[in-house]
Amino acid sequence: VQLQASGGGLVQAGGSLTLSCAQSGAQSGADFSDLDLSWYRQFPGKLRELVATLSRGGRIHYVDSVKGRFTISRDNAKKTLYLQMNRVKPEDTARYYCFVRSALAPPQAPGYWGQGTLVTVSS
Numbered sequence: 001v002q003l004q005a006s007g008g009g010l011v012q013a014g015g016s017l018t019l020s021c022a023q024s025g026a027q028s029g030a031d032f033s034d035l036d037l038s039w040y041r042q043f044p045g046k047l048r049e050l051v052a053t054l055s056r057g058g059r060i061h062y063v064d065s066v067k068g069r070f071t072i073s074r075d076n077a078k079k080t081l082y083l084q085m086n087r088v089k090p091e092d093t094a095r096y097y098c099f100v101r102s103a104l105a106p107p108q109a110p111g112y113w114g115q116g117t118l119v120t121v122s123s
Helices: none
Strands: 002-006 009-012 017-024 035-042 049-054 060-062 070-075 080-085 094-102 117-122
Touching (some): 002 094, 017 035, 017 117, 035 070, 049 070, 049 080, 060 070
Antiparallel strands (some): 017 080, 035 049, 035 094
16 A cells, blocks of 8 residues: 655645645555545654544544644545645644555554655744
8 A cells, every 4th residue: 555645845824735645556455435534743853643534434533723724535536635724824834644544444453654745834
């Protein structure tokens, strides 16, 4: 399984950015539509933190700091996960990672990480 993240870059505070994460290959035999999808971010010197999740069944969760500003979505036909980032703030500056895991797999089954894409928000 390979996940190719893209869309990061430099953006001014208050601006917008869309991150994409495209899957290639098979993941535990599951179709992309059977995957639970997530975006994480990592600040320098910190552990990765969850930003948003979109389950196979369509349930969505956002961390409080991005609610109302970020939108997670998926295109199963394109095997792609998105994170629309609006009204970005300097504190959103981080490396963003996509993570996928089969919703049909046992709980102990691993997931897969994308390589990360850097978002830098200037004030």
